[in-house]
Amino acid sequence: MSGLRRKVLWIVVIGLLVVGGILYATSFWKSGTSVKPPLPTVRVGTVTAEVKQSTYCWSDGGEAVCEDHGLPEADDLQLVPVEAGAEIDVEFHAEPSNASFHQLVDGELVPAEPVVPDEPGVYVFETGGDWPQGDSRYVFGVEVKE
Structure with a gap:
C-alpha cells in the first residue's frame, strides 16, 4: 500500500x-x-396550579430514568391564590394505581384530602401514583389570602 x-x-x-x-x-x-412522566393538570377551584416534577422512576422504549427530589420549600414553587376550602382536582395522563395525595406539614408528608384548608396561609401538596411505565410524584403550592 x-x-x-x-x-x-x-x-x-x-x-x-x-x-x-x-x-x-x-x-x-x-x-x-x-424519558420523563407527563405532568398532570391540577385545578384548584377555578385556578390551574403550576405543577413541578418531583421524584420519579420512568421507562419508555427500553430506556429508564430515575430522579430523586427532596421536598420543596414554598419559595421553590409558583404559588397560586385560591379560595379557602376549594376542591383540588388532579387530572393525570392516565389513571394511576396506588394514587396518593399529601400535604407538606412541618417538613413531613401527611395524607390529606384534596381540599384547600380553610385558614389563610401557604400550602404545599404532593400527589402521584404508579403506572405501567413507573412511578412519579408531583408538587404544587397554593396561597389562601386573608
Missing part, C-alpha cells in the same frame, strides 16, 4: 470515528431528556 493510500485510509477511519462519536453523543443527550 502506498503512503498516499495509507493516509487517505487513516483520514477516512478517523472521520468515521468522529462522525460516529457525534451521533452517539447526540442520541444519548436526546434520550436522557425525553
